Amino acid sequence: MPADPPLLAVRDLCVSFPARGRMVPIVEHVSLDLHAGEIVGLVGESGSGKSVTAMALMGLIDSPGVRVTGSALFRGRELVGMPQRQLRRLRGRDIAMIFQDPMTAFTPVYTIGWQIDEQIRAHEKLSRHAARARTVKLLADMGVPDPAHMAQRYPHQLSGGLRQRAMIAMALSCSPALLIADEPTTALDVTVQAQILELLRRLRGTHGASILLITHDMGVVAQTCARTLVLYSGRMAETGPTEAVFDRPGHPYTAALLDAIPPLYGPRPDRLPAIDGIPPQPADRPAGCAFAPRCGHAHETCLPAPPPPVPIGPGQQAACVLPAEGTPLPPRGPMTECTA
Ligand SMILES: Nc1ncnc2c1ncn2[C@@H]1O[C@H](COP(=O)(O)OP(=O)(O)OP(=O)(O)O)[C@@H](O)[C@H]1O
Ligand code: SF4
Numbered sequence: 001m002p003a004d005p006p007l008l009a010v011r012d013l014c015v016s017f018p019a020r021g022r023m024v025p026i027v028e029h030v031s032l033d034l035h036a037g038e039i040v041g042l043v044g045e046s047g048s049g050k051s052v053t054a055m056a057l058m059g060l061i062d063s064p065g066v067r068v069t070g071s072a073l074f075r076g077r078e079l080v081g082m083p084q085r086q087l088r089r090l091r092g093r094d095i096a097m098i099f100q101d102p103m104t105a106f107t108p109v110y111t112i113g114w115q116i117d118e119q120i121r122a123h124e125k126l127s128r129h130a131a132r133a134r135t136v137k138l139l140a141d142m143g144v145p146d147p148a149h150m151a152q153r154y155p156h157q158l159s160g161g162l163r164q165r166a167m168i169a170m171a172l173s174c175s176p177a178l179l180i181a182d183e184p185t186t187a188l189d190v191t192v193q194a195q196i197l198e199l200l201r202r203l204r205g206t207h208g209a210s211i212l213l214i215t216h217d218m219g220v221v222a223q224t225c226a227r228t229l230v231l232y233s234g235r236m237a238e239t240g241p242t243e244a245v246f247d248r249p250g251h252p253y254t255a256a257l258l259d260a261i262p263p264l265y266g267p268r269p270d271r272l273p274a275i276d277g278i279p280p281q282p283a284d285r286p287a288g289c290a291f292a293p294r295c296g297h298a299h300e301t302c303l304p305a306p307p308p309p310v311p312i313g314p315g316q317q318a319a320c321v322l323p324a325e326g327t328p329l330p331p332r333g334p335m336t337e338c339t340a
């Protein structure tokens, strides 16, 4: 475990939206540390709250009535509740985000070069000429062929892979210390996906960026992340060093996600085990463990209240422990109610 204080320390982050006349917690008590030079994976099925967590950290949720509580210290500065003017100064320069949909990041009516130039010039006093030189170099660093020419293209004129590289170039344009990458490879074919992941791994060396990598793909986590946080229905199911989480998963949900990864080598089975059912909508979560309706080990003590994560190994925590013989331990005391 690195001795330096984390670059980003998130504690008990809760995000709630108003719905059906009450506040519905979407993200509950999420905590994580991200150290300089680390890649940490945030993983979970669709709707588990990965993007909401990222957007809350970036101060980008502007839905009416949203409530964000807890703490997120970036270099010792509190992001939760930080005024938008200060957040705007941090965004792009110190913390950057690669959005789930590249078209969200780019405006269709300007060339990608112009947009990256402007991002650079918003944070640094550079001439147009100097900004363009930096843009072209960044695009080249990201493996974009003929970068000077590509900079003159509009977003819709690039392939998905090139658009993704251009978006990473824009995110890195002011050398942020922290990059939040939301599903950066989901829309890409397998070969381009592998290239983008390799690019992200190299960014630590070439651009000194630490990365919070959001994905629903445990295979991506295995290849890329030193530590992993598994979210289920907005709550932490498990967190720990990736090797430990993969070798000795504590939570039945983690184990089920791991069972669904296709083997890296050898013949692929005809059918991979999928997890039956779908996660509950946040407003319809059961009273206890949100995974209970899909869990083959659920028992009566799972139901009264959601269990909080507890230590199960060095640096590893899980909200439920599946012992080797397959009978889960009864959950411990209830998680404190989310006040968000
Ligand atoms: N602005 C909002 N208002 C109310 N509910 C929201 C809002 N944004 C997201 N949600 C709800 O929060 C939950 C988590 O959404 P989120 O987008 O964070 O999931 P995700 O893990 O990123 O999923 P995916 O893998 O599909 O991107 C979903 O149930 C979604 O409907
Ligand atoms: S608390 Fe119960 S329902 Fe939830 S994962 Fe553990 S055994 Fe399954």
Ligand SMILES: [Mg+2]
Residues within 6 Å of the ligand: 050, 051, 052, 100, 182
């Ligand atoms: Mg998402």
